[in-house]
Amino acid sequence: MRSLLLVICFVFGFTATAMAADVSKLQLAGDLTLTQARTVMHAAMVKAEAQGVPMNIAIVDAGGHLRAFERMDGAFIGSIDISIKKAMTARYFNMSTQDLGAASQVGKPLYGIEVSNNGLMIFGGGELLKNKDGVIVGAIGVSGGSVEEDMAVAKAGVSSFK
Amino acid sequence: MRSLLLVICFVFGFTATAMAADVSKLQLAGDLTLTQARTVMHAAMVKAEAQGVPMNIAIVDAGGHLRAFERMDGAFIGSIDISIKKAMTARYFNMSTQDLGAASQVGKPLYGIEVSNNGLMIFGGGELLKNKDGVIVGAIGVSGGSVEEDMAVAKAGVSSFK
Amino acid sequence: MRSLLLVICFVFGFTATAMAADVSKLQLAGDLTLTQARTVMHAAMVKAEAQGVPMNIAIVDAGGHLRAFERMDGAFIGSIDISIKKAMTARYFNMSTQDLGAASQVGKPLYGIEVSNNGLMIFGGGELLKNKDGVIVGAIGVSGGSVEEDMAVAKAGVSSFK
Amino acid sequence: MRSLLLVICFVFGFTATAMAADVSKLQLAGDLTLTQARTVMHAAMVKAEAQGVPMNIAIVDAGGHLRAFERMDGAFIGSIDISIKKAMTARYFNMSTQDLGAASQVGKPLYGIEVSNNGLMIFGGGELLKNKDGVIVGAIGVSGGSVEEDMAVAKAGVSSFK
Numbered sequence: 001m002r003s004l005l006l007v008i009c010f011v012f013g014f015t016a017t018a019m020a021a022d023v024s025k026l027q028l029a030g031d032l033t034l035t036q037a038r039t040v041m042h043a044a045m046v047k048a049e050a051q052g053v054p055m056n057i058a059i060v061d062a063g064g065h066l067r068a069f070e071r072m073d074g075a076f077i078g079s080i081d082i083s084i085k086k087a088m089t090a091r092y093f094n095m096s097t098q099d100l101g102a103a104s105q106v107g108k109p110l111y112g113i114e115v116s117n118n119g120l121m122i123f124g125g126g127e128l129l130k131n132k133d134g135v136i137v138g139a140i141g142v143s144g145g146s147v148e149e150d151m152a153v154a155k156a157g158v159s160s161f162k
Numbered sequence: 163m164r165s166l167l168l169v170i171c172f173v174f175g176f177t178a179t180a181m182a183a184d185v186s187k188l189q190l191a192g193d194l195t196l197t198q199a200r201t202v203m204h205a206a207m208v209k210a211e212a213q214g215v216p217m218n219i220a221i222v223d224a225g226g227h228l229r230a231f232e233r234m235d236g237a238f239i240g241s242i243d244i245s246i247k248k249a250m251t252a253r254y255f256n257m258s259t260q261d262l263g264a265a266s267q268v269g270k271p272l273y274g275i276e277v278s279n280n281g282l283m284i285f286g287g288g289e290l291l292k293n294k295d296g297v298i299v300g301a302i303g304v305s306g307g308s309v310e311e312d313m314a315v316a317k318a319g320v321s322s323f324k
Numbered sequence: 325m326r327s328l329l330l331v332i333c334f335v336f337g338f339t340a341t342a343m344a345a346d347v348s349k350l351q352l353a354g355d356l357t358l359t360q361a362r363t364v365m366h367a368a369m370v371k372a373e374a375q376g377v378p379m380n381i382a383i384v385d386a387g388g389h390l391r392a393f394e395r396m397d398g399a400f401i402g403s404i405d406i407s408i409k410k411a412m413t414a415r416y417f418n419m420s421t422q423d424l425g426a427a428s429q430v431g432k433p434l435y436g437i438e439v440s441n442n443g444l445m446i447f448g449g450g451e452l453l454k455n456k457d458g459v460i461v462g463a464i465g466v467s468g469g470s471v472e473e474d475m476a477v478a479k480a481g482v483s484s485f486k
Numbered sequence: 487m488r489s490l491l492l493v494i495c496f497v498f499g500f501t502a503t504a505m506a507a508d509v510s511k512l513q514l515a516g517d518l519t520l521t522q523a524r525t526v527m528h529a530a531m532v533k534a535e536a537q538g539v540p541m542n543i544a545i546v547d548a549g550g551h552l553r554a555f556e557r558m559d560g561a562f563i564g565s566i567d568i569s570i571k572k573a574m575t576a577r578y579f580n581m582s583t584q585d586l587g588a589a590s591q592v593g594k595p596l597y598g599i600e601v602s603n604n605g606l607m608i609f610g611g612g613e614l615l616k617n618k619d620g621v622i623v624g625a626i627g628v629s630g631g632s633v634e635e636d637m638a639v640a641k642a643g644v645s646s647f648k
Contacts, residue, residue: 023216023236025620026580028514028548033235054185062514063549064401066242069231073195074185077227092402094512106430109471115443117405134511239550240578243603268592281601309595347540347560357559378509389563393555397519398509404552 032061032129032138036161037068040129040140043160048072048144048153055144055153056083059129062137064091072144079143085119086126086141086154092117094136097126098151125150127158194223194291194300198323199230202291202302205322210234210306210315217306217315218245221291224299226253234306241305247281248288248303248316254279256298259288260313287312289320356385356453356462360485361392364453364464367484372396372468372477379468379477380407383453386461388415396468403467409443410450410465410478416441418460421450422475449474451482518547518615518624522647523554526615526626529646534558534630534639541630541639542569545615548623550577558630565629571605572612572627572640578603580622583612584637611636613644 037059048055054075059068066084076082089097101122104110114120124147129138142153199221210217216237221230228246238244248259255262263284266272276282286309291300304316361383372379378399383392390411395404410421417424425446428434438444448471453462466478523545534541540561545554552570562568572583579586587608590596600606610633615624628640 025616026216026236026622028516028621028623030514030516034232037232054188063239063551065233065239065549066231067233069228070196070199071227071229074188077225080228089402093400109447112425112428112438112444112446113406115438116409116445117402120402130511135514136512137514238579240575240603240606244599247602263598266598276598276601282598283602284598285595350540350560358556361556378512387563389557390555390566391557393552394520394523395551395553398512401549401551 028062030131030135030137031063032059032067034067037061037138040157040161041068041070044140044142044153044157045070045072047156048142051145051149051152053145053149055142055150056080057153057157058083058087058141059157060084060087060091060139060141062091064088064139067138075144082121082143083125083141086121086143086150087139088117088126088141089120089122090126090128090139090141091136092120094128096124096128097121097141098124098147123147125154127151127154129158129161132162190224192293192297192299193225194221194229196229199223199300202319202323203230203232206302206304206315206319207232207234209318210304213307213311213314215307215311217304217312218242219315219319220245220249220303221319222246222249222253222301222303224253226250226301229300237306244283244305245287245303248283248305248312249301250279250288250303251282251284252288252290252301252303253298254282256290258286258290259283259303260286260309285309287316289313289316291320291323294324352386354455354459354461355387356383356391358391361385361462364481364485365392365394368464368466368477368481369394369396371480372466375469375473375476377469377473379466379474380404381477381481382407382411382465383481384408384411384415384463384465386415388412388463391462399468406445406467407449407465410445410467410474411463412441412450412465413444413446414450414452414463414465415460416444418452420448420452421445421465422448422471447471449478451475451478453482453485456486514548516617516621516623517549518545518553520553523547523624526643526647527554527556530626530628530639530643531556531558533642534628537631537635537638539631539635541628541636542566543639543643544569544573544627545643546570546573546577546625546627548577550574550625553624561630568607568629569611569627572607572629572636573625574603574612574627575606575608576612576614576625576627577622578606580614582610582614583607583627584610584633609633611640613637613640615644615647618648 044057054072056071056079061067104113104122114122126141140157142150216234218233218241223229266275266284276284288303302316302319304312368381378396380395380403385391428437428446438446450465464478464481466474530543540558542557542565547553590599590608600608612627626640626643628636
């Protein structure tokens with residue numbers, strides 16, 4: 001059992017320590033780490049597999065910059081950009097893309113907002129990642145299935161994040 | 163030992179089977195799979211860790227589209243785009259970015275090519291991924307250190323691919 | 325009191341004189357000055373502070389080009405672009421973004437205009453800056469809260485401008 | 487003298503306190519504040535005035551996103567984009583644009599890097615902003631005069647930052 005843990009550690013955990021000293025000058029303390037992003041990615045992937053619909057999954061940090069991305073076999077090529085934009089959109093406006101979308105429908109106050117920032121995504125599938133204190137440290141964006149399926153995968157990723 | 167393999171399978175291998183039927187209609191047989199991309203990513207990461215310089219690592223499929231991406235803690239934000247463009251550039255011209263760069267220097271035949279395709283990268287760090295028969299199935303792009311360091315990580319990824 | 329004014333002058337007013345000779349050849353007489361833009365920015369900021377919602381505030385000149393910009397702590401990252409685009413949009417069509425938006429709704433004459441000019445903003449928060457004679461010399465764009473909150477800040481900026 | 491300080495406080499200092507509670511969830515602790523950006527902007531402006539060449543000055547936060555911008559009367563319209571890109575470039579690669587440029591000249595390893603990231607600036611005038619512990623929290627970009635003049639203004643901004 002111990003060797004199992006060591007293997008898992010080796011596979012997932014080897015990033016954090018080796019370069020900690022330098023890294024502390026290069027990104028703000030508290031920003032999303034790669035180790036955290038992998039945990040979120042894994043949880044989202046487990047949900048996507050369970051649903052059986054191939055997905056693109058993107059994770060961004062507090063600055064809205066890509067941290068991790070995976071495209072499942074057979075997932076839409078066109079959803080690469082959508083998943084990344086969903087994650088960015090959520091962080092750019094500090095709310096889920098579903099909530100932003102609700103305010104951007106025909107006749108709603110933010111109608112037309114999607115042409116800003118080189119293209120925002122205003123339907124569900126982008127969710128915020130917050131730490132234990134409620135500080136926003138990143139976001140996840142998912143695209144590949146129905147909006148409901150995308151949202152379920154994004155929320156599975158969020159649930160894994162503490 | 164068997165349970166260890168099962169766990170590893172669960173962690174890395176769960177993608178391939180569940181949706182195999184549909185996927186066979188959605189992407190070309192022999193195209194880079196997510197499982198393969200993860201193997202390449204892992205090998206590249208091991209090398210990057212050993213070098214101690216934080217990297218952005220991107221992997222694209224035979225169509226030149228993003229398959230997997232990871233940014234190590236403290237890696238340049240500006241290298242997200244560069245690593246992806248290196249991988250795309252290598253696949254777009256079926257040669258390493260180093261080789262393309264050699265032909266694109268001042269006074270050389272392809273001088274100026276880098277402004278095409280929304281920006282190509284014409285220095286080392288983008289390498290092709292070929293299967294056992296020499297068929298190009300994707301590429302890896304690495305950015306974050308010196309060109310030599312980037313190339314070493316990209317080649318470590320390539321070496322893991324069979 | 326005199327020395328106070330001198331200090332204020334030193335802090336805010338030092339732009340106008342030193343390079344006046346050259347500047348008169350470089351921008352149209354009557355175009356928005358940096359000193360004026362700062363006055364508008366300050367008035368808008370006072371209103372934003374009073375509302376307690378963090379804002380992005382952008383000011384453009386008669387050519388529609390950015391003159392001054394500030395993002396309050398915690399204001400949406402995605403509103404950098406929106407505030408600038410609101411200011412540009414107002415000047416590009418010589419009306420508030422609210423008025424342009426009213427003409428751009430589904431079924432209205434300008435439906436779809438927002439995809440022009442690399443993305444226009446067609447909801448409130450962009451207002452014209454006119455001099456005493458009613459000549460348009462620039463615009464202000466505000467983004468960060470509800471459309472009503474954005475508009476209130478933009479109008480506070482306009483009110484300060486004579 | 488006291489009333490002078492009160493006025494200065496009113497003008498420059500009113501941002502920090504009012505919305506501190508909410509802001510702490512919306513941007514990472516330690517990221518560049520607007521108050522800090524204004525101090526840097528002011529110091530850079532004083533230097534620009536002393537040089538007598540009209541400048542565009544842009545300041546970005548740790549995520550590379552615009553925090554503050556001012557264009558002096560008569561400053562190049564084309565330098566709006568250049569000043570912003572200089573600040574972003576410095577943060578994206580954690581070095582001054584002068585240093586990045588030195589590695590990107592004809593025959594150098596990073597030749598051609600400038601076409602990435604929607605256009606990088608690879609000549610002097612972009613400098614990092616670091617806190618007392620050496621953590622990178624933003625950058626300043628200056629454009630309007632000779633490269634030497636731009637760099638002098640950027641460095642004056644950096645010097646004011648503690």
